[in-house]
Amino acid sequence: DADVTQTPRNRITKTGKRIMLECSQTKGHDRMYWYRQDPGLGLRLIYYSFDVKDINKGEISDGYSVSRQAQAKFSLSLESAIPNQTALYFCATSDRLYYQPQHFGDGTRLSIL
């Protein structure tokens, strides 16, 4: 089983719908992250969480919200999806020390029509 699991892997939905992307990890890491990747571009940070009670906005948080239900679970919600939120979404985890690597899930491909 993968250490970082994202569900669903693919989703097609309509403008205005509420969408939730889920991430769970078995690595025991405190820190979790949500990124999005657009074609030809690098990853951009949406939100990150240092633990269940510590959630922080990243560089592109507008239009998104998150929930850290447990150490192992971190969900990303699009309250009212719009077409320019069509992208690949990745969840990642890391240990506490800043130089430790991040470990990524396989991503959710989200299309908003």
Next chain:
Amino acid sequence: DAKTTQPNSMESNEEEPVHLPCNHSTISGTDYIHWYRQLPSQGPEYVIHGLTSNVNNRMASLAIAEDRKSSTLILHRATLRDAAVYYCILRGGGAQKLVFGQGTRLTINP
């Protein structure tokens, strides 16, 4: 975030070594050098990281210049599965995000 510079693309042959360069002339003393790769339709995968000394793991080796202004990721014996985009990233204290540049697209010929 300190900037890294990598070639846009490189090509190599299967079973040969590959040396992927990265320049980071503005690196600070506490920046770690990280390498990730991203295979098609997958999330980024951690490869290796180091601070000053050369590092080896089961996937690759990382050679860091003495002045730390450049580094080289070495794949000792490339396979077709190593075809991916490779990213060199500097990770400093307080930086929560990984800044992925354009990376180097590595093609492996059979």
